[in-house]
Amino acid sequence: MKILICIKQVPDMESKFKINAEGTWYDRADLAWRMNEYDEYAVEQAIRVKEQVKDADLTVLCIGPDQVTETIKKALAMGCDRGVHIADADSYKREPIEIAAMIAGFAQDKNFDIIFTGMQSQDRGSAQVGVMVAELLGIPAVTTIVDFLYDNGAIQVKRELEGGSKAVVTTATPVLLTCQLGLNTPRYPTLPNIMKAKKKELLTVEANTGGIGRMQETAACYFPEKKGGGLVLEGDVAELADKLIQILKEKTSVLA
Amino acid sequence: MKTLLVAEFREGRLRAEYSQLIAFARQQQAESVMFIVGSPDNLPHFAGKLYLADVSKYGEYNPSVHKQLLLDVVAREQPAQIVFMHSSYGWDLAPRLAVALKAAQISEVIAVDTNGLPVIPVCNAKLRRSIQATTAQTIITIQAGAFSLEEEPEGEPAVVAVDTDASGRVQCTGYEAAKIEGVDLAKADIIVSAGRGVGKPENVAMVQALAKVLGGEFGASRPVVDAGWLEHNRQVGTTGSTVAPKLYIACGISGAIQHLAGMKKSDFIVAINTDKDAPIGEVANVLVVADVKQFLPVLTEKLSAG
Ligand SMILES: Cc1cc2nc3c(=O)[nH]c(=O)nc-3n(C[C@H](O)[C@H](O)[C@H](O)COP(=O)(O)OP(=O)(O)OC[C@H]3O[C@@H](n4cnc5c(N)ncnc54)[C@H](O)[C@@H]3O)c2cc1C
Ligand SMILES: Nc1ncnc2c1ncn2[C@@H]1O[C@H](COP(=O)(O)O)[C@@H](O)[C@H]1O
Numbered sequence: 001m002k003i004l005i006c007i008k009q010v011p012d013m014e015s016k017f018k019i020n021a022e023g024t025w026y027d028r029a030d031l032a033w034r035m036n037e038y039d040e041y042a043v044e045q046a047i048r049v050k051e052q053v054k055d056a057d058l059t060v061l062c063i064g065p066d067q068v069t070e071t072i073k074k075a076l077a078m079g080c081d082r083g084v085h086i087a088d089a090d091s092y093k094r095e096p097i098e099i100a101a102m103i104a105g106f107a108q109d110k111n112f113d114i115i116f117t118g119m120q121s122q123d124r125g126s127a128q129v130g131v132m133v134a135e136l137l138g139i140p141a142v143t144t145i146v147d148f149l150y151d152n153g154a155i156q157v158k159r160e161l162e163g164g165s166k167a168v169v170t171t172a173t174p175v176l177l178t179c180q181l182g183l184n185t186p187r188y189p190t191l192p193n194i195m196k197a198k199k200k201e202l203l204t205v206e207a208n209t210g211g212i213g214r215m216q217e218t219a220a221c222y223f224p225e226k227k228g229g230g231l232v233l234e235g236d237v238a239e240l241a242d243k244l245i246q247i248l249k250e251k252t253s254v255l256a
Numbered sequence: 257m258k259t260l261l262v263a264e265f266r267e268g269r270l271r272a273e274y275s276q277l278i279a280f281a282r283q284q285q286a287e288s289v290m291f292i293v294g295s296p297d298n299l300p301h302f303a304g305k306l307y308l309a310d311v312s313k314y315g316e317y318n319p320s321v322h323k324q325l326l327l328d329v330v331a332r333e334q335p336a337q338i339v340f341m342h343s344s345y346g347w348d349l350a351p352r353l354a355v356a357l358k359a360a361q362i363s364e365v366i367a368v369d370t371n372g373l374p375v376i377p378v379c380n381a382k383l384r385r386s387i388q389a390t391t392a393q394t395i396i397t398i399q400a401g402a403f404s405l406e407e408e409p410e411g412e413p414a415v416v417a418v419d420t421d422a423s424g425r426v427q428c429t430g431y432e433a434a435k436i437e438g439v440d441l442a443k444a445d446i447i448v449s450a451g452r453g454v455g456k457p458e459n460v461a462m463v464q465a466l467a468k469v470l471g472g473e474f475g476a477s478r479p480v481v482d483a484g485w486l487e488h489n490r491q492v493g494t495t496g497s498t499v500a501p502k503l504y505i506a507c508g509i510s511g512a513i514q515h516l517a518g519m520k521k522s523d524f525i526v527a528i529n530t531d532k533d534a535p536i537g538e539v540a541n542v543l544v545v546a547d548v549k550q551f552l553p554v555l556t557e558k559l560s561a562g
Contacts, residue, residue, distance in 0.1 A: 013379060013382070013510065014510075014531055016533065017379060017382055017383060017533075026379065095360075096351070096361070097354070097361075100355075122379070123379050125363070125376075125377070125378055125379075125380075126363045127363055127364075128351040128361055128363060131348065131352060131355075132351045135351065135352050135356070136355060140319075140320070140424070140425040140426050141319070141348075142426055143347065144347075144348070160344065160495060161344045161495075162343060162344060162495065163434055163495065164434030164435075164436070164488060164491070164495045165431055165432060165433050165434045166432040167316075167317055167430075167431055167432075168428065168429045168430045169317065169426050169428050170426070170427050170429055171425060171427070175426075182478070182482035215359070215360035215389065215390055215391045216362065216387050216390060216391075217387070217390060218385050218387060219369075219371065219386040219387065219388045221378070221383055221384070221385045221386075222384055222386075223382075223384070224381075224382075224383070224384050224538060226537075226538070230537055230538070230539075230541055230542070231541065231542045232532065232543045233545065234546075237546055237554050238554055238558075240546055240551060241554045241555040242558065244526065244542065244544060244555065245558060245559065248526075251541070252502060252523070252524045253502060254446055254502050254503045255559075
């Protein structure tokens, strides 16, 4: 069985963001980078399928500048077999359809049985790339999965719905699945596996969107307006506690 | 600007969010028509043309069939905009349409800026982007709660039936209800919630201790529940409970849109966070910039001392 996992490298969301000089995105300097949280679930699920069926080959793919190989290496250390880096220093400017076209272009002639993606990226958060890859490849896609069962080509997943209820959906390979938070518990790479990962294949290929042109532009990227009214308290913990208790006494009825 | 609004029907019921689609179209003064794979017995209130595909024939979740039905309506109406909720239905179907129509898709629109451009949150809601589509047609998904009508929607739709012989390769075989028994957070006057910022499962006890002295309930953000530190019945947000207590204290919670959607109507909101820029600050009446591990025990101690 052949499985493709698409991962993205994103900044740590607790970073201090700055807007770039063009005013179109965040400035990439001085940020800590990590694997998109949703994609960790995708990687973990693929590894679990391999543990179940034994005979499986896991390709992990990431589009971005050279630094994304660090994130690919993490996926290899978790248990993927080979890495593919689509080299694109300007990937942050790409629209979801362009990213999807690059992935579909790579996957086209490789007959993957399952493609796992995250349901969304934490920085761009479009929740588009996965479904678009499936549409471009002409295979079914099921989004927002929180449960996965595989049995001999037959697949049963649960899709998460609003309010926390779930839809049970059955399908078959080939299929693309987008992974939601809580699908599983992603493993941490162990030291021996980190060492082993260094010997795994990591192929770099050129970016090619197959002629898909631009469809949208960022007019502006900016910080949200502070609504005002909200009080920010800083300082010594004991004083902060006293101040907060005072405020709660004045502004709410709960401490009466 | 002609707009096609895509309403939803699920678990045997019309989803009330369709009124938010109407609100969005109204804000743009757009002429609109509606589409639903729904039931003739349970139609939206909408004074306009409603394209109806019968859900008993096409199923509630059947993406490639719903896509084909929509494409037929798009061919008839040639809308400049197609608008979905940013929901499990919308984010699943919208990109399929975007690919088929070669149209720009703008996801999770929360507002329209002064230039009339859609605004979306990025980086876990820390930043915003205004987007200019350059295609003739645009596909939009709107964030639940971002646009609303002041009154209940009214009107009887002019129904036009749509059909297709397309078939799909996925099958929805049933639903599983959310497990929320045990505690009804919606009834609590005070809720103290733990987020990923509490760091480890042992520290959840600090949040529970504060909830106890205050005589309230404890809740959680999603990662705390996903990690198994607390049960799903404690989760606040779009995929958990919606609450509006007199006091909500968010401990180590960043304030992602899906969490805010579940608690922003609380009367008074206190956030405790090490990050002064955390988006929870946008709804918090008081943001205490502190480490929960240091602050919570002190606060609890002082409160119990009276
Ligand atoms: C379809 C969908 C549905 C979702 N439904 C829900 C839902 O119902 N409910 C929900 O909560 N989420 C939901 N989410 C997830 C949501 O997007 C966020 O990922 C989640 O809310 C983040 O939880 P958090 O704030 O606890 O964690 P994080 O975003 O990781 O934030 C942790 C925060 O803690 C702060 N912090 C770190 N250390 C400390 C410390 N020592 N002291 C104080 N502060 C500290 C950090 O500054 C940060 O702000 C959903 C997502 C999707 C896509
Ligand atoms: N640069 C990228 N490289 C590889 N996969 C990506 C990239 N960007 C997005 N994806 C995949 O597409 C999913 C959805 O991303 P998005 O549409 O940006 O929200 C992510 O969770 C990844 O699985």
